[in-house]
Amino acid sequence: MTQLIPEALRETIEDLGRLPGVGARTAERYGCFLLKSSPDISRKLSESLKDLHKKVKFCPKTFALIDADAEVSPIYEDETRDRGLVMIVEEPLDIIAIENTRNFSGMYHVLGGAISPLDGITPDELHIRELLDRIRDDGIKEIIIATGASIEGESTAIFLTNYIKEEFKEASPKITRLARGLPIGADLGYTDSMTLTHALEGRQTL
Amino acid sequence: MTQLIPEALRETIEDLGRLPGVGARTAERYGCFLLKSSPDISRKLSESLKDLHKKVKFCPKTFALIDADAEVSPIYEDETRDRGLVMIVEEPLDIIAIENTRNFSGMYHVLGGAISPLDGITPDELHIRELLDRIRDDGIKEIIIATGASIEGESTAIFLTNYIKEEFKEASPKITRLARGLPIGADLGYTDSMTLTHALEGRQTL
Numbered sequence: 001m002t003q004l005i006p007e008a009l010r011e012t013i014e015d016l017g018r019l020p021g022v023g024a025r026t027a028e029r030y031g032c033f034l035l036k037s038s039p040d041i042s043r044k045l046s047e048s049l050k051d052l053h054k055k056v057k058f059c060p061k062t063f064a065l066i067d068a069d070a071e072v073s074p075i076y077e078d079e080t081r082d083r084g085l086v087m088i089v090e091e092p093l094d095i096i097a098i099e100n101t102r103n104f105s106g107m108y109h110v111l112g113g114a115i116s117p118l119d120g121i122t123p124d125e126l127h128i129r130e131l132l133d134r135i136r137d138d139g140i141k142e143i144i145i146a147t148g149a150s151i152e153g154e155s156t157a158i159f160l161t162n163y164i165k166e167e168f169k170e171a172s173p174k175i176t177r178l179a180r181g182l183p184i185g186a187d188l189g190y191t192d193s194m195t196l197t198h199a200l201e202g203r204q205t206l
Numbered sequence: 207m208t209q210l211i212p213e214a215l216r217e218t219i220e221d222l223g224r225l226p227g228v229g230a231r232t233a234e235r236y237g238c239f240l241l242k243s244s245p246d247i248s249r250k251l252s253e254s255l256k257d258l259h260k261k262v263k264f265c266p267k268t269f270a271l272i273d274a275d276a277e278v279s280p281i282y283e284d285e286t287r288d289r290g291l292v293m294i295v296e297e298p299l300d301i302i303a304i305e306n307t308r309n310f311s312g313m314y315h316v317l318g319g320a321i322s323p324l325d326g327i328t329p330d331e332l333h334i335r336e337l338l339d340r341i342r343d344d345g346i347k348e349i350i351i352a353t354g355a356s357i358e359g360e361s362t363a364i365f366l367t368n369y370i371k372e373e374f375k376e377a378s379p380k381i382t383r384l385a386r387g388l389p390i391g392a393d394l395g396y397t398d399s400m401t402l403t404h405a406l407e408g409r410q411t412l
Binding site for chain 1: 209210211212213214215217218221222224225226227232234235236238239240241242243245247248249250251252253254255256257258259261262271272273274276280281297298299301302305318
């Protein structure tokens with residue numbers, strides 16, 4: 001079949017197929033779309049990708065994504081925000097979701113994933129050591145664990161809590177976890193029983 | 207929110223978001239994946255995209271995608287194949303699906319889409335004029351219309367049939383259409399009524 005697809009297109013399809021969740025069919029669709037579209041679209045994307053890693057880096061304190069010429073994340077530098085309150089998230093873009101609520105004025109710490117033995121992600125691969133340093137250096141008073149509500153997110157939250165409490169004993173910062181419960185608009189009949197269990201356990205007095 | 211995402215990443219996300227079916231969330235996911243992965247992956251994709259349009263072109267006869275330095279599609283040049291039998295497809299990659307069946311030894315003609323007034327695709331934008339030339343020049347005896355089983359594909363098939371018959375009158379090649387019916391593995395209870403209607407109308411004597 002090989003000679004049916006021109007070499008250059010085959011390579012593009014192969015490279016696009018490395019994106020997460022992109023299978024062979026989707027990659028082919030992307031490749032053909034690019035060929036049918038103006039060459040400017042491919043060229044522009046090519047340019048953006050060329051120096052992506054040179055122009056973006058991880059903040060050495062919070063592990064948020066920042067411009068390569070910045071020292072630390074702009075949020076970490078912002079003196080109007082509370083350095084004693086730190087939210088732990090899995091991925092850099094989780095920060096944007098929280099910032100969009102306009103209801104949080106603390107700092108962030110990006111773990112870089114969640115503990116997942118099946119995917120080979122052990123605690124050593126997450127930025128936990130650096131979190132302990134920050135608890136010490138920045139005088140962190142409260143940690144809000146905002147890992148995902150998945151099995152991996154839950155395990156990571158439990159692991160982190162135990163680890164920090166053991167490390168700091170009585171001097172440990174307060175540790176909280178985002179509430180689990182009914183999402184807005186949920187219909188009880190369609191809600192899974194784990195979510196309902198959490199909603200019941202976390203019920204609040206009116 | 208703008209300063210939360212580094213400029214270079216924001217641009218990459220914007221450019222990835224131009225791919226078909228890729229929304230903002232998916233583009234963000236792709237962008238972050240690339241940053242977390244080895245720079246080689248971005249660099250390789252960047253390279254492939256850079257000269258994509260220079261290295262690939264459309265065959266001037268069949269409108270299949272071919273290497274830029276080839277004259278016509280390798281299938282069109284293949285003398286063991288039947289030039290009098292031509293299958294009409296919407297997109298270049300449809301050819302691969304048919305070739306994979308190993309049951310077709312004719313030629314192809316790529317329309318470049320299907321007629322779709324809603325998307326602004328009129329017959330003038332498809333390679334119909336060039337098909338008429340081929341019918342004359344290559345002495346085409348049978349045309350198999352293999353446009354999709356969508357409304358657009360159906361309309362295109364009907365339009366093409368009428369157009370060719372009107373143009374060539376008694377000298378018109380035989381025109382057939384791929385059978386519609388139950389796909390392999392189909393469960394009657396889950397099959398839509400349009401498909402069942404086609405299966406009934408196209409029923410075959412045993």
